[in-house]
Amino acid sequence: MKPPAFAYERPQSLNEALEVLAREGAEARPLAGGQSLIPMLALRLARPTVLVDLGGIAGLDELSLEDGTLVAGAMVRQRRLERDPLVAQHLPLLAAATRLVGHPAIRNRGTLGGSLAHADPSAEYPAVALALEAELVIRGPSGERSVPAREFFLGPFTTALADGELLTAVRFPLPSAATGWGIAEVARRHGDFALAGAVTLLERAADGTCVRAAIALFGVATRPVRATAAEQALVGQPLTVETFREAAARATEAIDEPLSDVHGSAAYRKQIVPVVVRRALEAAAQRLQAT
């Protein structure tokens, strides 16, 4: 259970990091919080020749509010997202999702960007980014580009990041004041990866019906997916338990390639998807009522 040998670089600037990645090619791996990468090294599932530690680069761990958008640096630690007053006030969904990530000792080191770039299909942050239609800010040798979450997650542990590119920040658009949110998951033990999970956003019109719904599923497909049929079943409808039940039943239509492993079969995961969707919708509706 010891990692294979690799070289270690700790660049002091983003440009220096990009230079190292360009020089070392596909066998170099960026190291953020390391809470997924180091186990993969120990299990020898990954064998990079060089680790490029992003921990020495200033400016990648900033949190700010810009025109209705929460901008979070890729190296912001998960523990901070859990407790930061700015996040608590403007995007409590992100704090709630963070509390479902691993355990406190993991979150003390783990980062937002590391989790997103790792793209575990069972992870919470990718689904949060997808539900909020976040933009992922990427820097590479040819400059900066921005990729919407729906185009970023391509498959298990696979993203739109090319070799030599780094995720530097995430731009989360803040939901309107008339929006409620929910997150629910089923896991074997607290802190385990989800066997099925859902992130929901419900926007309510003045007449009390739903004007916009976002439902992102995680832990059930090869990447986080939006349950569009279920979303459409909610729009224009009153926010009632019956509506949620009917919409939740349609959530499985979004799952094209179901995950199936020793922790949970595809059939089991599909069976609990409507349950987590309904719970997350009810949580969103309750938060709307509380406002």
Place this chain on the structure above:
Amino acid sequence: MERVPITVTVNGRRISAVVEPRMTLADFLREELGLTGTKLGCEHGVCGSCTVLWDGAAVRSCLVLAAQADGANITTIEGLATDGTLHPVQQAFWEAHALQCGFCTPGMVLTAVALLAENPNPSEEEIREALSGNLCRCTGYQNIVRAVQLAARHERAGT
């Protein structure tokens, strides 16, 4: 592979060393510094036995490289007692019979120390949540939770 120079403070002692990049902080503490109180159970971040304090926060020393710890302030189980007097959390573990084989104990104690530093009056649920990443193979969880509650009472009472 080119070795990496680091300077790290461990239990108040400033240490300079040159480490292999792949050496984890846990192996550095155990093999290079002889601080074998830090236990290695799973070595991939599941069991919590190797938990240490990094600038006061609980982290898994098997999931950080020694090279990353350059400049960090690390506390291991060896750094808790002062002049032969147990730390209040250690004392409470003793009094509440919160250890059987003792393998998970250093990780449990340090996780509890981190919890009480930020939340001196945790509920039972908060204690269980904080300890959820630490496995006890003897399954002695009831007394571990009681020990943390006892430590919290002692610390609040200033004893």
